[in-house]
Amino acid sequence: MLSKPKILITGANGFIGGALSAKLISTPLWKESIFLIRSSTPEEGLMRLANTLRKHGVRTDQLLTLGLHQIICGDLNVVNRWIDDPRLRSIENVVSSAAIASFGNHPSIWPTNVDGVLNMAHGLSHRCKLRRFIHIGTAMACGANAPSPVPEGYDGGQETIHFLEYTHSKHEVERRLKEELPDLPLVIARPSIVVGHTKLGCSASGSIFWVFRMALALKAFPCRIDQKIDVIPVDYCADAIFLLLTKPKLKYDFYHISAGQKSSSSFAQIDASIAKAMNRPPIKGYQQKSYEQIVQMRDQFTSLLGACNRRIVAKAIKTYGSFSTLEMAFDNKRMLSEGMKG
Known part of the structure; x- marks a missing residue:
């Protein structure tokens, strides 16, 4: 029953x-x-x-x-x-x-x-x-x-x-x-x-994780790396x-x-975890840049991030970038x- x-x-x-x-x-x-x-x-x-x-x-x-x-x-x-x-x-x-x-x-x-x-x-x-x-x-x-x-x-x-x-x-x-x-x-x-x-990493969903990957690939985000x-x-x-x-x-x-x-966690700690999982060294050359400065890099988005929607990438940077600076x-x-x- x-x-x-x-x-x-x-x-x-x-x-x-x-x-x-x-x-x-x-x-x-x-x-x-x-x-x-x-x-x-x-x-x-x-x-x-x-x-x-x-x-x-x-x-x-x-x-x-x-x-x-x-x-x-x-x-x-x-x-x-x-x-x-x-x-x-x-x-x-x-x-x-x-x-x-x-x-x-x-x-x-x-x-x-x-x-x-x-x-x-x-x-x-x-x-x-x-x-x-x-x-x-x-x-x-x-x-x-x-x-x-x-x-x-x-x-x-x-x-x-x-x-x-x-x-x-x-x-x-x-x-x-x-x-x-x-x-x-x-x-x-x-x-x-x-x-x-x-335990499963991002197999269930890559939601929001891709924003971290994106920031690390660009080596730039609106917040400091220690925030x-x-x-x-x-x-x-x-x-x-x-x-x-x-x-x-x-x-x-x-x-x-x-x-x-x-x-x-700081962005540096997040990067260290990602680096360990991907068997790569931690990020070098990271720069704190404003949303406007990062958008000026849009011609590099495809080469740095792979095939992507530049409008969505820009929107994610604006949203999470603004939030990240608030700590x-x-x-x-x-x-x-x-x-x-x-």
């Missing part, structure tokens, strides 16, 4: 959601978990999720425990098409990880990250007796004018200077979840910059979300999943107080 589902995961095919799902599959909670997957059939959804889990190191024998009954076909843009699925009635815990993450003004950012999440939260709050609704945001939703280290629970409100439409949307949906659903058992988890995996950046591996992030999901009682409703001031760290005392290792 199949267990009644108690956990709903959205964004399981994403980087963070995939890492969390890969952790869940080796626990008893797996049998109680269902996944919202963008697909036209359960079979297609199962295949997509299995491919993601495989990239996160899940063994074939474990993948065989994934069943069609665990797949809900749909996405956040069409909540009305799946919110009445009878399997959702027994859901107690939600991990809201699905989102559109983009450097640009992608037309789906606000419909998905704000309207979609809100529609889902409203729908589930009327159909389920929720114990915990964990919304995965981003630490960069604090804005460029936040203090450093950024305190957990910090909200600059309307004065927030947003880095991107993506970070703006994440800030907005948190505000509206609190405002529109005051009784929702909301827990906000804001990961810092998530790059790679401690620090708050970066964590995706399996650490998944471990933290799992703790927030499973701990019987939490002390707070807002957490940073971050390295914090103590464990943030911003995200306080993680709350997460550590819950038992997470630093």
Whole structure:
């Protein structure tokens, strides 16, 4: 007899959601978990999720425990098409990880990250007796004018200077979840910059890691090479979300999943790790250059970086370059107080 589902995961095919799902599959909670997957059939959804889990190191024998009954076909843009699925009635815990993450003004950012999440939260709050609704945001939703280290629970409100439409949307949906659903058992988890995996490297996703590779190939970035950046591996992030999901009682409703001031890494340390992995010497000749100076090197982008979209490269330099000069760290005392290792 199949267990009644108690956990709903959205964004399981994403980087963070995939890492969390890969952790869940080796626990008893797996049998109680269902996944919202963008697909036209359960079979297609199962295949997509299995491919993601495989990239996160899940063994074939474990993948065989994934069943069609665990797949809900749909996405956040069409909540009305799946919110009445009878399997959702027994859901107690939600991990809201699905989102559109983009450097640009992608037309789906606000419909998905704000309207979609809100529609889902409203729908589930009327159909389920929720114990915990964990919304995965981003630490960069604090804005460029936040203090450093950024305190957990910090909200600059309307004065927030947003880095991107993506970070703006994440800030907005948190505000509206609190405002529109005051009784929702909301827990906000804001990961810092998530790059790679401690054991699998970038096999699951090269997301953001390519920005470091790009800066090192150009031997230039807007920050000094000794400046620090708050970066964590995706399996650490998944471990933290799992703790927030499973701990019987939490002390707070807002957490940073971050390295914090103590464990943030300098670009020199990041380069040393990359150099060791690639069996090459550490970088020499690095120069701190402004965004405008680096863009003047665009004719060299292809020769230094290989085939690339120069517009996207420039946008990444502007976004992460601006962020890196702030040397911003995200306080993680709350997460550590819950038992997470630093």
